[in-house]
Amino acid sequence: MSDTIDLAAAGPILHDMIKVIVDNAALLNDLDGAVGDGDHGVNMSKGFRRTGQKLDAAPTGLGEGFGVLAETLLDEIGGSMGPLYGSFFLDMSTFLRGRTTLDRDGFAAMLRAGVAAVVDLGEGRLGDKSLVDVLVPARDAFDAAAGRGEDFSACLGSLDDAAERGFASTRDLVAKIGRASRLGERSRGHLDAGAASCRMLLHALADGLRRQLDD
Numbered sequence: 001m002s003d004t005i006d007l008a009a010a011g012p013i014l015h016d017m018i019k020v021i022v023d024n025a026a027l028l029n030d031l032d033g034a035v036g037d038g039d040h041g042v043n044m045s046k047g048f049r050r051t052g053q054k055l056d057a058a059p060t061g062l063g064e065g066f067g068v069l070a071e072t073l074l075d076e077i078g079g080s081m082g083p084l085y086g087s088f089f090l091d092m093s094t095f096l097r098g099r100t101t102l103d104r105d106g107f108a109a110m111l112r113a114g115v116a117a118v119v120d121l122g123e124g125r126l127g128d129k130s131l132v133d134v135l136v137p138a139r140d141a142f143d144a145a146a147g148r149g150e151d152f153s154a155c156l157g158s159l160d161d162a163a164e165r166g167f168a169s170t171r172d173l174v175a176k177i178g179r180a181s182r183l184g185e186r187s188r189g190h191l192d193a194g195a196a197s198c199r200m201l202l203h204a205l206a207d208g209l210r211r212q213l214d215d
Contacts, residue, residue, distance in 0.1 A: 002213050003152045005102040007061040013208030014055055014065040020200045021048040032193035035175065035186075040081065040193040047077040047085075063096030080178065081194060084122050084131065091117040104152035107209075108143055111159075115139045129173040129187065131198035137166040138202055153213045156206040163206075167191065167199035 021028075021044050028041030051072045055065060066089045074086035092114040096102065102110070115135045118124070124132040141162030145155040170192035174185055178194075 002215070003103060005062075005107075005152075005209055005212050007063050007096060007100055007102055010062040010102075010209065010212050011055075011060050011065050013062060013205060013212075014069065015052060016208050017069075017201050017204040018048045018052040018055075020204045021045055021197060022052075024197075024200060028193050028197055031191055031196050034190045036178065036193065039079075040197065043077050043079060043081060044085075044197055047073045047082065050076055062102075063093055063099065066090075066093035066096065080122065081197075084118050084194075087117040087121050088114040088135075104146055104155055107152065108146055108155075111139050111142060125176075127173060127176075129170050129175040129192050129195070130178065131192070131194040133170050133173070133192070134163050134166040134195045134198040134202065137162040153210050156210050156213075160203055160206040163199050163202045167195045170195045 021041075025041035025045035028044060029038050030041075032038050032040035048069070051069045054068050054072065060068065070086045070088075070090035070093055072086075073082045073089065076082070077086070092110045095106075095110040095113045099106070115132075118135060119132060122130070122132070124130045126132060126136045138159045142155045142159040145158040150158070168191075171190065172188060173192075175187040175192070
């Protein structure tokens, strides 16, 4: 088992991330419809499908692919999710610029950069019922596992588990940001759509990277 990712070989992971969003667009709409406009899946699948078309025409490595995804989301998705996800992937792409490989500590730094971009732009905090409730626990779990000396693959497993718990936690939270915040206490009992898409993306990323490490 390797402990380093070849970023050029990891480019196809973007297609896994695209597929999970496109395939689950209806579910994301349903989750969003319970407390919001019901268009999260439509908007996300539009941006991710368009990214897939661009990557089909000009395949890239993982870092460049993150950049294509970021540009597409920033340019073609309205509302808050385009800028938030666009900034997330843009800052991770920027971190990877000029690199050909990615190890455990590099991934940790890359993820911290992406999460910081989301928090800074959206001003969301842990417990606000948003994608931050997935991103922050995932980041912290990866860092904690790395601090225990666990290898890259094991750290990704910890990230994946924490992302799932963070997503599940949004059901019992009251929304403090976004359209759902207008519902106050009535937003409790519903899973957050942004947290759902974030959990899907982190799972696809972690799973793809773990497969690369196992090869």
